[in-house]
Every structure is written in C-alpha cells, then in structure tokens.
Amino acid sequence: MKYYFFFLIILSLNLTAQNFENSIKKTEKLVEKFQDKNKIPGIAVSISYKDKLIYSKGFGVSNLETKEPIDPSKTKxxxxxxxxxxxxxTIGKLMEMDSIDINKSVYSYLKKLPKKKYDFTVKDVGGHLAGIIRVPSGERYDCKNTYSQADFYNSFENDDLLFEPKKQLSYSNYGYKLLGLIIEQQCGDNITNCHRKLILNKLNLDNITPDSKNNESLNNNFYIEEKGQNVLAPCLDCTFKHAQGCYISTSEDIIKLANGIIYKDRLLKEETIKELIKTQETLDGKKTGYGFGFSSRRDFYGNYYFGHNGGYQGTTTEYRIYPKESLVITVLTNKSGDFRLDDLLNEIGFQFIEQIK
Known part of the structure; x- marks a missing residue:
C-alpha cells in the first residue's frame, strides 16, 4: 500500500511539471542565453508552485577545471x-516570543551602544532607513580583514550617520551587524546558532550553513572576470558578517525556506510575515520597496513579489516569492560581475504566471 501512495506522489509531481512544459522550455532558453552572455560557469534554478518543486536544474559547472556539474540539490x-x-x-520569531519589539529604539536593547544625534528603531535598521553607512570604517571583505565584533562599539561611535532616520533608504550591511547583536542578546547565543535553532531547524534546512574562508563544506568554486576570463574570486573573510551575509545554500533549500514563509504557521504567524514584508516608507510618505529583510515590490509586468537578492565577489543570487500565485523562483550563480538577475527573474516569472492565470 505504501508503494501505491508513493507512486501517486510521483505521478502528481510529474503532472504538475507537465502542466508547465512550455514555461520550462522557455525558462531553459532564457537561462542558457543569460549564462552564455555573461560567461557564468554555473547556475542553479529551482521553481516551486503550490509548495511542490516543479522544476530544478543545474546549468554548467561548479569547477572549471574538474567540470563538476551543478546539482541544485547538492551544489552550495x-x-x-x-x-x-x-x-x-529570526527577529520575527523573537517578536512572537515577546523578546523583541521592532518599533522600539535600538538603545532599548543595546544599552552601551554609543548615542547618535538621532534615535532610530529596530524596524528602521531592518528597512535600511536608519542612516547607517553601508560598511564600518576599517572593515574589509577580503582575507586581510581585521575588523571583528570587538571593534563594533568603537567604530559605531566614530562613524557618522548619513542622514536623519527615515529621510531616505540607504542599504546597510553595518545595520544588519547591529541587528545581529540584538538577536544574540535576546536569543542568548551567537547569531548562527540563533538562525539555526529558531528558523533553519524548523524546516530541516541542512544545506543552509554559515560560510567561512576555511569552509570544508563548500563544493563549488566562485569566480570573477578579469580581462575577459573567469578566474577564482579572492578569499572571502566572514568574520562578523553572518547577520548580513556569509551563508551558503543549495537552490532547493532556498525554495524550502521560501515555502516555509508563505505557508502560514510553518515558521511564523501570518501577521508576523505581513509585518516583515510590508514596504516601509520615508518621512515624506514615499514607499521604499523594502520591508524588513525583504524586498517588496512589483516586477516589470506588474506582478507583486517579495524576496531578496545577493551579490559579492564570486556570487550573484536572487529568490522571489509571488504569493498570489504560490510561485517561488530561486536562481543562484557562482560568479559576480556587471550583471544582475532582475531581468532574468522578471522573464521567468512572467512565463509561469501567464500559465497560472
């Protein structure tokens, strides 16, 4: 009997994929064209509809020397x-535990944080509206970096705000370091353990793990372009960067995380998710297109989505959740350069949404 039900599950997945056969064919052409144009060694694309993985494929290789193919279920x-x-x-979970109120001042949680000219809330920081500069003075991303968590309070005291909070949006990794310190204090553990026990373990996301310059779990090389040729990206230092970045994942685990977000009570309550994804506004009432840790906007074709992109040396990534359509798209690459994934995601989303309508 159990084999009969297993057969029904497989048949259901196949039927779902067959329903999107045209969209899948067009998606593959779009990705292949994008990969060729930008000379990207490896790309993983995974797509789910109504909580089912309907497409997942690797394009190219994870290593230009060994020609190891991309596997979206294994390649990180x-x-x-x-x-x-x-x-x-993670902050959303702490909100539900009554441990964090994002509308309170950051000074409510970090009593020793040097005072600035202006006060600002946890929510301001999460929406990149606090006026904090992008990176701390003295921090580097290569392996010559010496900036660490121990330097944060001194650098925060010396680094000026760019503007009065909520005047404008200014993207800040520095701000997410600050959020990481608040999480550690309220969670009672280091940031990566808090990510793990409050979120990742809930969905058994074993392939979403912290990165480090000596990470033995890496099974992928990362590339930049120099003089028209792909070369290995410089060593990346992840010291004190795990609240803002420095994680690795397969494309399929990002799909699972995304579905954990849109299906209520799997991770967080529906009202908590709404609070995080709702676009924030500047003082003059202009929407920023960014909530709290999530972009929140409409694509080129007017379809609403929320998600996030990412990029630093050796990687360009993006995932989108189209909640109305129950559609999730994740694209991960092992190269950085003068290209973005927005247009590609717009077109992939359009192909599937037109079939869903």
Whole structure:
C-alpha cells in the first residue's frame, strides 16, 4: 500500500511539471542565453508552485577545471545578502516570543551602544532607513580583514550617520551587524546558532550553513572576470558578517525556506510575515520597496513579489516569492560581475504566471 501512495506522489509531481512544459522550455532558453552572455560557469534554478518543486536544474559547472556539474540539490552557492531574510525571520520569531519589539529604539536593547544625534528603531535598521553607512570604517571583505565584533562599539561611535532616520533608504550591511547583536542578546547565543535553532531547524534546512574562508563544506568554486576570463574570486573573510551575509545554500533549500514563509504557521504567524514584508516608507510618505529583510515590490509586468537578492565577489543570487500565485523562483550563480538577475527573474516569472492565470 505504501508503494501505491508513493507512486501517486510521483505521478502528481510529474503532472504538475507537465502542466508547465512550455514555461520550462522557455525558462531553459532564457537561462542558457543569460549564462552564455555573461560567461557564468554555473547556475542553479529551482521553481516551486503550490509548495511542490516543479522544476530544478543545474546549468554548467561548479569547477572549471574538474567540470563538476551543478546539482541544485547538492551544489552550495554563496547566497550573500539573501541572508538578511534569514536574520529578519529570526527577529520575527523573537517578536512572537515577546523578546523583541521592532518599533522600539535600538538603545532599548543595546544599552552601551554609543548615542547618535538621532534615535532610530529596530524596524528602521531592518528597512535600511536608519542612516547607517553601508560598511564600518576599517572593515574589509577580503582575507586581510581585521575588523571583528570587538571593534563594533568603537567604530559605531566614530562613524557618522548619513542622514536623519527615515529621510531616505540607504542599504546597510553595518545595520544588519547591529541587528545581529540584538538577536544574540535576546536569543542568548551567537547569531548562527540563533538562525539555526529558531528558523533553519524548523524546516530541516541542512544545506543552509554559515560560510567561512576555511569552509570544508563548500563544493563549488566562485569566480570573477578579469580581462575577459573567469578566474577564482579572492578569499572571502566572514568574520562578523553572518547577520548580513556569509551563508551558503543549495537552490532547493532556498525554495524550502521560501515555502516555509508563505505557508502560514510553518515558521511564523501570518501577521508576523505581513509585518516583515510590508514596504516601509520615508518621512515624506514615499514607499521604499523594502520591508524588513525583504524586498517588496512589483516586477516589470506588474506582478507583486517579495524576496531578496545577493551579490559579492564570486556570487550573484536572487529568490522571489509571488504569493498570489504560490510561485517561488530561486536562481543562484557562482560568479559576480556587471550583471544582475532582475531581468532574468522578471522573464521567468512572467512565463509561469501567464500559465497560472
């Protein structure tokens, strides 16, 4: 009997994929064209509809020398700032535990934080509205970096705000370091353990793990372009960067995380998710297109989505959740350069949404 039900599950998945056969064919052409144009060694694309994985494929290789093919269920990519969604979800869980109120001042949680000219809330920081500069003075991303968590309070005291909070949006990894410190204090553990026990373990996401310059779990090389040729990206230092980035994942585990977000009570309550994904506004009432750890906007064709992109040396990534259509798209690459994934995601989304309508 159990084999009969297993057969029915497989048949159901196949029928779902067959329903999108045209969209899948067009998606593969779009990805192949994009990969060729930008000379990207490896890409993983995974797509789910109504909580079912309907398409998942690797394009190219994880290693230009060994020609190891991309496997979307096994090949881990650096996901860069997509990690900010993970940090936001962790704060969401702490909100539900009455441990964090995002509308309170950051000074409510970090009593020793040097005072600035202006006060700002946890929510301001999560929405990149606090006026905090992008990176701390003295921090580097290569392996010559010496900036660590121990330097945070001194650098925060010396680094000026860019503007009065909520005047404008200014993307800040620095701000997410600050959120990481609040999480550690309220969670009672280091940031990666808090991510793990409050969010990742809930969905058995074993392939979403912290990155480090000596990470033995990496099964993917990362590339940049120099003089028209792909070369290995420089060593990446992940010291004190795990609230903002420095995670790796397969594309399929990002799909699972995304579905954990849109299906209520799997991770967080529906009202908590709404609070995190709702676009914030500047003082003059302009919408920023960013909530708390999530972009929140409409694509080129007017379809609403939320998600996040990411990029630093050796990686360019993006995932999108189209909640109305119950559609999730994840694209991960092992190269950085003068290209973005927005247009590609717009077109992939369009192909599937037109079939869903």
């Amino acid at each position: 990519f650096r996901i860069a700032s997509m990690t900010k969604s993970l940090t936001a979800l």
